[in-house]
Amino acid sequence: MDKFDKILQILRRNDEIAQKFHQIEIKILSILDFKDLFEVLLAEIIDKFKVPYAWISIIENNEVSLLIQSAENSELLKRRMNFVDRGIFFKLVGNQGQPVLINENLDAYFPLFPPKGKNMIKSVALAPISMEGGIIGSLNQADTSPWRFQPGIDTSLLEQLALKVSLCLTNVTAHEKLKFLAYRDPLTGLLNRRIMESALNREFLRTTRYKKILSVVFIDIDDFKKVNDNHGHDGGDALLKYVADKLIDMTRDTDVVSRYAGDEFVVILPESSPKSTKNLMERLQTFFSENPLDFSGSKIKFSISFGIASTEDQRTRSADALLKKADKMLYQAKTANKSHQ
Secondary structure, eight states, X not given: OOHHHHHHHHHHHHHHHHHHHHHHHHHHTTOOSHHHHHHHHHHHHHHHHOOSEEEEEEETTSHHHHHHHHSOOOHHHHHSEEEEOHHHHHHHHOSSOOOEEEOSOGGGGGXXXXXXXXXXXXXXXXXXXXXXXXXXXXXXXEESSTTTTOTTSOOHHHHHXXXXXXXXXXXXXXXXXXXXXXXXXXXXXXBOHHHXXXXXXXXXXXXXXXXXXXXXXXXXETTHHHHHHHHHHHHHHHHHHHXXXXXXXXXXXXXXXXXXXXTEEEEEEETOOHHHHHHHHHHHHHHHHHSOEEETTEEEOOOEEEEEEETTSTTOOSHHHHHHHHHHHHHHHHHHHHHTO
């Protein structure tokens, strides 16, 4: 093969690669949610380029990572996405925005690798993705061959794809923020009252149909006004987020945790008896009693009260009646607490 034929062969190969990138771009440009964006993108990369591994790394605790973690997950995303400490990410990838190619000393890059297959990877391409001028993660590809992504090869097409992904992420993030605000309380990130009521109706109907049990808890923070008076609204907001986070930590994935209004929370617990629900709430009370909130160098001591209602009570014949009963039980608990003070 003469020099001219070799050049033609390279041009044809580059044109084929460019066409594949273009096909991927067309598929992802109109997507408006994280789940579909990453599923389609990664599946297309694996299919079009016959690469064994493709995944996304996202820097922890930025707007995108928080939205992704609150959005609906999928099994594919669990396998092909990881969240990375900011310092570790920039130490390994740098902050210049250029793709990084590695085919030796790969152990150091394990924090960026997918959960499975780390030891099979022999070469990797890490293409930074950005949003609003800042790097927020990387689009990654890897192969079992050490030559697939060897340093020195042309990375211009990788940069173009990463740029397209970055543009898509900007659009998707804006759309996901609107969805988040429609479903979530903006301060605590919990489900809002409207969505909680819809979930309660759904769970009540399911419980009735399958003759299961359903418990609902109404919770509020005792003397919350004093927290705002003594520590300002920033202290009050911090306490609401603290309680919300611990509610999420100590409940099951199948439970529904929501902010009802002000300092009130509602937790829906499918297939949980009043006794087990009370045990959970008492553990929460003990935790908060023993672990006041650290805020601006001081400790905010506080307690919570709760009221429980269950479908074991035959008089609760609707989701609304169940919620009202839990609210009534909360009121009785707070009244009893005040009488003992």
